Amino acid sequence: MGFSVTRKCSECGTLNRIPAKHLADTGRCGNCKLPLRPADAPINADAEAFAAITRDAKVPVLVDFWAPWCGPCRSIAPEVDALASEMAGNAIVLKVNTEEHPDLAAQFRIQAIPNFVVMREGNVVFQRAGGASRREMRAWLSETADRSGI
Numbered sequence: 001m002g003f004s005v006t007r008k009c010s011e012c013g014t015l016n017r018i019p020a021k022h023l024a025d026t027g028r029c030g031n032c033k034l035p036l037r038p039a040d041a042p043i044n045a046d047a048e049a050f051a052a053i054t055r056d057a058k059v060p061v062l063v064d065f066w067a068p069w070c071g072p073c074r075s076i077a078p079e080v081d082a083l084a085s086e087m088a089g090n091a092i093v094l095k096v097n098t099e100e101h102p103d104l105a106a107q108f109r110i111q112a113i114p115n116f117v118v119m120r121e122g123n124v125v126f127q128r129a130g131g132a133s134r135r136e137m138r139a140w141l142s143e144t145a146d147r148s149g150i
């Protein structure tokens, strides 16, 4: 079985396994059969989740590289959460804790956090260090979507 993310049905509480390529789709709960919203919150990614989601997602992926000791990262977190909810179905938001996953931070040459990377079909289309408003993050994602013709 390939990589999947576990999501809880808001109606019956059943844990459903969602393959990376269907994270932005409205699904159906395996138990109660009611619709399952597309991923609407940031997903904490390890190396395996990161690789599978950035490769298989059918929508742009915003990656928030952060660390628990980083004040600006913590203060921006509610905006990142809100963005993930607002963009559900049109984008996926990943969070990478650079303390726990220094390998991923090194791969993207992260020297300062917060650091945002927008990926599309496994490729980096945008990267920026420093804080950002939700409006800016939304603009990065919609520009990415426009360029790839979705």
Ligand SMILES: [Zn+2]
Binding pocket: 009, 010, 011, 012, 013, 014, 029, 030, 031, 032, 033, 034
């Ligand atoms: Zn259910």
